[in-house]
Amino acid sequence: MPARKILLYATNEAALRRKSRPVNKVTKRVRDLVRDLKDTLMGCPDGAGLAAPQINVHLRVVVVRLGLRDEDDATAVIPMALINPEIVEARDERADFDGCLSFPGLYGTTRRPHYLKVKALDETGQMVEHVFEDFDAVLVHHEIDHLDGVLFIDHIERPEDLYTIQRGADGTLERVPVPGLLDRVRR
Numbered sequence: 001m002p003a004r005k006i007l008l009y010a011t012n013e014a015a016l017r018r019k020s021r022p023v024n025k026v027t028k029r030v031r032d033l034v035r036d037l038k039d040t041l042m043g044c045p046d047g048a049g050l051a052a053p054q055i056n057v058h059l060r061v062v063v064v065r066l067g068l069r070d071e072d073d074a075t076a077v078i079p080m081a082l083i084n085p086e087i088v089e090a091r092d093e094r095a096d097f098d099g100c101l102s103f104p105g106l107y108g109t110t111r112r113p114h115y116l117k118v119k120a121l122d123e124t125g126q127m128v129e130h131v132f133e134d135f136d137a138v139l140v141h142h143e144i145d146h147l148d149g150v151l152f153i154d155h156i157e158r159p160e161d162l163y164t165i166q167r168g169a170d171g172t173l174e175r176v177p178v179p180g181l182l183d184r185v186r187r
């Protein structure tokens with residue numbers, strides 16, 4: 001099964017802003033969707049998570065790669081699915097790194113909870129509860145936002161917190177602020 005095309009905000013804003021509806025029952029169709037999401041995410045070396053609306057399916061399903069650190073090869077981490085995820089508890093809100101496969105090349109600093117307790121169905125339809133901490137919590141919060149049409153640019157508080165990255169002369173990655181970028185992407 002080929003990976004699905006990821007919708008980009010630049011050309012598919014309306015679809016990314018649509019609210020997704022809950023899954024009634026974890027049927028084969030839902031499990032196929034989970035597989036498509038995982039395959040699509042696995043095809044993205046830089047991707048930490050993906051939500052169904054990003055492949056134009058408006059159902060409350062996300063997949064996340066947990067435990068990622070900067071130096072990790074993301075493709076080595078098998079994604080986990082959360083169906084109808086609901087936040088039970090959120091705390092420890094702090095600024096952290098953010099980015100999105102629907103905004104290639106754009107990164108930001110956003111404030112999100114670093115402790116998240118989430119109730120969800122797993123792929124077998126069982127209700128499970130998970131606690132996510134640190135960047136895992138940031139990631140899961142970002143993906144659940146997608147299900148309500150909320151995007152990471154909505155969390156950017158200051159224009160300088162949205163930036164691109166380029167490799168500097170000494171080989172290290174550096175932030176490149178783009179004047180007027182936030183106003184342009186928010187239109």
Ligand SMILES: [Zn+2]
Pocket residue numbers: 099100101102142143146
């Ligand atoms: Zn995203």
